[in-house]
Amino acid sequence: MDTVWSRRRTEPKPRLTLDRIVAEALALLDEEGVARLTMRRLAERLGTGSTTLYWHVKTKDDVLDLAMDAVFGEVRLPDGGAGEDWRARVRALMGGWRAALLRHPWSATLLDRPLLGPNALSRTEFLYETLIAAGFAAPTTAAYSLSNYVMGSVIMEVTWAQSDAGTGGYLRERAGDYPALAAHGLEHDWDTTFEEGLGYLLAGMS
Amino acid sequence: MDTVWSRRRTEPKPRLTLDRIVAEALALLDEEGVARLTMRRLAERLGTGSTTLYWHVKTKDDVLDLAMDAVFGEVRLPDGGAGEDWRARVRALMGGWRAALLRHPWSATLLDRPLLGPNALSRTEFLYETLIAAGFAAPTTAAYSLSNYVMGSVIMEVTWAQSDAGTGGYLRERAGDYPALAAHGLEHDWDTTFEEGLGYLLAGMS
DNA sequence: TCCTCTACTAGACCAACGATCCGGTTCTCG
């Protein structure tokens, strides 16, 4: 009810800003996953209508892109001096990269879109700088293979974790058809597998 | 018009089967991409109603999973003898894997779901077998890092290719902010970058 | 020849989605 008497008694709600939208989108994604992020639900959580969101944002994809870049923003750049082993710095960067994505499992689904936000780009820039400082005249291959590896491992881990109950059971039932896979591929520690594989990659870069 | 005279003159249309559905879904995906695949459009192309599809398939996700496994089915298993270099066999498998996915760029978007179809599993099984035959007592890390690498590189390449015009331009504008990235990350040959990175990985597996 | 069961099909329909239109209010700055 809005009458002369009730009006102005409630203080104005805080302005809606892009930052608030992105923060709430992250919270919603963390709590309910990417499928449940709709403009209506997001607006509801912000105490507004869905139309209002479109004043700050052009499409829903904008929200997703901003959310992704916010995740990359969580990656802290390792600030070791140049004297430190470059492999250690790359390990730290890639580990932080992976950890940020795993902290928000929904991000694995969104890895198939251009990651051109400032946070993503500055991390990539840092990777190139580190490789160049390490002596790579042409760091392109190294940078790509490292990024590819991290992205792939995050997707793989999230996918398996989400279908965990079903997956393990299904594969175990068919262990007869895929003996080698069933014997070695089912149980392992994701963290150490990631680190070891990263070790392969780093070792191969002469 | 349906009269005694017109009836029965047209021969019955071919039965709808799962195979026909999957084949048509692949064609539709190849031609128009994953966003345009709707049950209605798929049904229309098959000359039937959308309801009919649900007799053969439980959800749209079923169609996507079947389409993905069909892509994996295109990967030919290299049949070199055990005498051949195991790295060459792995290279052949991974190259074929990548090529199949790149042949159907929409598949990059669907890599975030459990790949448990028979074709995907048999390729993975083959990878494990090859690694075991090569002497890996614990092939888990090797298998995962190879799969991760291939998945990541396909996603990366497809993403960049699809946003090519925009991406290159956008990054080139901001070359000042990301000098190392702009200098080395923009132009390169995807095939050789893939092969070189795979070389790193294989070289690192002592 | 009839009957029944399975396989299959279509149209209408449902709730929900992304996005837009319209009509309005509030804030800011000159």
Place this chain on the structure above:
DNA sequence: CGAGAACCGGATCGTTGGTCTAGTAGAGGA
């Protein structure tokens, strides 16, 4: 104090995945 920019929400549009209802075609048995 006035104008324009910023902001807001209800109704609405077209489309989606999926279901309900109401069937038809054809094989096999009695």
